[in-house]
Amino acid sequence: MLIGQILRQRYKIVRLLGSGAFGVTYLAEDLDLPDHPLCVVKNLKQMQNQEDLQLARVLFDREAKVLYSLGNESSQIPRLFAHFEENGEFYLVQKFIDGHDLSGEIFPGKRLNEAEVTQLLQEVLQILTFVHNKNIIHRDIKPQNLMRRKTDGKIVLIDFGAVKQISALVVNAQGQTNVSVIVGTYGYMPSEQLNGYPKLSSDVYAVGMLGIYALTGIRPQELPKNSETLEVIWRNRASVSPRLADVLDRMVRHNFNKRYQTASEALQALRPSSLPSPSPPPVPPLPTPTRRELKLYQKVLIGTGVGVGVLIGVGLLFMSFWRQPTIDLEKPVADSGQPTPDSQKTVADSKQPTPDSPQTTYDVQLVCPETPILAQPSTPGRKIGSATVYGFPKNSPLTGKGIIVFPDRKLGGSSRYDGELKNGVYSGCGNLVRGNGERYVGQFDKNSFQGTGKFIYKNGCQYIGEFKNNQFDGQGTLISKDGLRYSGIWQRGKLQGSNNIVRCQ
Known part of the structure; x- marks a missing residue:
C-alpha cells in the first residue's frame, strides 16, 4: 500500500506504523470528519487459499463485532470505527491512541519498585477484568500491547489478536483447518496456550510475567524454570515482599488450575486487606486568633x-x-x-x-x-x-x-x-x-x-x-x-x- 492511498474514499494513509509477516499497520486520516482526525488502519494481506480466505472472513467479522462492543463500553480499549474488505484484503480501522507503549517503561536492566509494580498490575487487571467479564481472552498481553495514554496517563489495552488469529490459520495433514490457532508471544504464553487451548487464566499468567519482568528487569523468555515443576524461578532476582511474591507466583503457576482463574480474582488478591492498621493522627491545625x-x-x-x-x-x-x-x-x-x-x-x-x-x-x-x-x-x-x-x-x-x-x-x-x-x-x-x-x-x-x-x-x-x-x-x-x-x-x-x-x- 502506498502512502497517500485512500481506502473507501475516506481513510487516507499517512505513514507506516508497523509491519509483520502477515499484515501491516498504518496511521491514517479520516477525511469524512472535521479536522481529519488520525486513526489506525490494520491491513491483513491477501490469502491465496480460497477456503482459508472464506474462514478468515467469518473469523474477521466475529472478531470485529467483539472489538466494536468492547471499545464502545470501555474508554481503555480502542474504539473500532470500521471493518471491511477491499480487493481481497481485510481492514480494521480503530481509534488512534496518542501515547507510548510500556516497552518504554519496562525494559531489560530496569527495575521498578514494588509500589510501581503493584500499581501497574492493578491498572492492567482492571481493564482485563472488563474483558474477562465478556468471556473474551486477549491472548497477547505484553508491554507493546499496553499503551500509556498521553492525555490522562491511563493504560489502554490494544491488539486483541484479530489479525493474528486470522493470519495464523493452518491446515493439518487431513486437510482440516485448525481454528484454535496459537496467538501470543513467547515468554508470556503458558503451556496450555502454546498447545492451542488458551483460557482466561492464560491472560492472568501473562500479566504475572509482566509484573515479574518489571520487578527483575529480566525478559520473561530469559528467566529460568525449575526442571521438575516447570515453575518460573525469579524471587532471588528481585527485592519484593513475600506478599506480592506469593501473588505473582500464583499468577504464573505452570498448572492453570492452580492459578487465579480470572483477572478479577488476581485483582482482588492485590487489593489491601480490610483489617484496620495504625494511621498517624492528622496534622493538627494551628489555633486561629480571635x-x-x-x-x-x-x-x-x-x-x-x-x-x-x-x-x-x-x-x-x-x-x-x-x-x-x-x-x-x-x-x-x-x-x-x-x-x-x-x-x-x-x-x-x-x-x-x-x-x-x-x-x-x-x-x-x-x-x-x-x-x-x-x-x-x-x-x-x-x-x-x-x-x-x-x-x-x-x-x-x-x-x-x-x-x-x-x-x-x-x-x-x-x-x-x-x-x-x-x-x-x-x-x-x-x-x-x-x-x-x-x-x-x-x-x-x-x-x-x-x-x-x-x-x-x-x-x-x-x-x-x-x-x-x-x-x-x-x-x-x-x-x-x-x-x-x-x-x-x-x-x-x-x-x-x-x-x-x-x-x-
Missing part, C-alpha cells in the same frame, strides 16, 4: 511600622490551618473508608516475623534529615493568637523556616513545628511534635504528611516510609515496640495482605 486578638495584633503591627500586609498574611496562615479537614481522634469518621488511630486499633501483616526470621525490609531513603529537637529559643517570639512564632521572616503569608509553638487542643499540652512554611502552609521538610509526645519528621505538602518520613508513636512504635495525604502509602516498614518489623506496600494506611495482628499504639 477577633479581639487580631485587632490587638493589628495595633501592635501598625504601631511598630510593620504594616497591614503582614497582618493579612498571618490571618491567611491561621485560616488555612483552621480549615484543614481533621479526623476525630476518638470517633470513627463515617464513610471515610479510613481507620481511626485510637488506642484500640491494630496493624496486621500477612506473615508474623520473629526477631530472628528472614525478612525483606524497606530502607526507604528519607529526604529530610532527622535532626534533634533543639531547645526552645531564649529570645522572645512573636505572639499570634495563642501561638508563638520564632524565626520566620515578617512577610505575608509566612514563608521560610522557623518554629511555631501552639496549644494542642485535641491531645493536650503544646505542639511544636520546626520546619518550612510556604505561602502560609506546611510545605517542605519539617519536624512536628504533638502534645502527647508523638512525632513526625519528614516531608509536608499542603498541610499534609506527603512524601517520605518517619512517624513515632508515644510508645516507641514507628513507621518509616512513604506517606500520602496523612496516610501510610507506598513502601514502608512498621516497627513494633517489641522490635518486630512489618514491611511491604501500604495503601491508604493499610498494609496489603493482612492476617496476623500486632498492637502499635
Whole structure:
C-alpha cells in the first residue's frame, strides 16, 4: 500500500506504523470528519487459499463485532470505527491512541519498585477484568500491547489478536483447518496456550510475567524454570515482599488450575486487606486568633511600622490551618473508608516475623534529615493568637523556616513545628511534635504528611516510609515496640495482605 492511498474514499494513509509477516499497520486520516482526525488502519494481506480466505472472513467479522462492543463500553480499549474488505484484503480501522507503549517503561536492566509494580498490575487487571467479564481472552498481553495514554496517563489495552488469529490459520495433514490457532508471544504464553487451548487464566499468567519482568528487569523468555515443576524461578532476582511474591507466583503457576482463574480474582488478591492498621493522627491545625486578638495584633503591627500586609498574611496562615479537614481522634469518621488511630486499633501483616526470621525490609531513603529537637529559643517570639512564632521572616503569608509553638487542643499540652512554611502552609521538610509526645519528621505538602518520613508513636512504635495525604502509602516498614518489623506496600494506611495482628499504639 502506498502512502497517500485512500481506502473507501475516506481513510487516507499517512505513514507506516508497523509491519509483520502477515499484515501491516498504518496511521491514517479520516477525511469524512472535521479536522481529519488520525486513526489506525490494520491491513491483513491477501490469502491465496480460497477456503482459508472464506474462514478468515467469518473469523474477521466475529472478531470485529467483539472489538466494536468492547471499545464502545470501555474508554481503555480502542474504539473500532470500521471493518471491511477491499480487493481481497481485510481492514480494521480503530481509534488512534496518542501515547507510548510500556516497552518504554519496562525494559531489560530496569527495575521498578514494588509500589510501581503493584500499581501497574492493578491498572492492567482492571481493564482485563472488563474483558474477562465478556468471556473474551486477549491472548497477547505484553508491554507493546499496553499503551500509556498521553492525555490522562491511563493504560489502554490494544491488539486483541484479530489479525493474528486470522493470519495464523493452518491446515493439518487431513486437510482440516485448525481454528484454535496459537496467538501470543513467547515468554508470556503458558503451556496450555502454546498447545492451542488458551483460557482466561492464560491472560492472568501473562500479566504475572509482566509484573515479574518489571520487578527483575529480566525478559520473561530469559528467566529460568525449575526442571521438575516447570515453575518460573525469579524471587532471588528481585527485592519484593513475600506478599506480592506469593501473588505473582500464583499468577504464573505452570498448572492453570492452580492459578487465579480470572483477572478479577488476581485483582482482588492485590487489593489491601480490610483489617484496620495504625494511621498517624492528622496534622493538627494551628489555633486561629480571635477577633479581639487580631485587632490587638493589628495595633501592635501598625504601631511598630510593620504594616497591614503582614497582618493579612498571618490571618491567611491561621485560616488555612483552621480549615484543614481533621479526623476525630476518638470517633470513627463515617464513610471515610479510613481507620481511626485510637488506642484500640491494630496493624496486621500477612506473615508474623520473629526477631530472628528472614525478612525483606524497606530502607526507604528519607529526604529530610532527622535532626534533634533543639531547645526552645531564649529570645522572645512573636505572639499570634495563642501561638508563638520564632524565626520566620515578617512577610505575608509566612514563608521560610522557623518554629511555631501552639496549644494542642485535641491531645493536650503544646505542639511544636520546626520546619518550612510556604505561602502560609506546611510545605517542605519539617519536624512536628504533638502534645502527647508523638512525632513526625519528614516531608509536608499542603498541610499534609506527603512524601517520605518517619512517624513515632508515644510508645516507641514507628513507621518509616512513604506517606500520602496523612496516610501510610507506598513502601514502608512498621516497627513494633517489641522490635518486630512489618514491611511491604501500604495503601491508604493499610498494609496489603493482612492476617496476623500486632498492637502499635
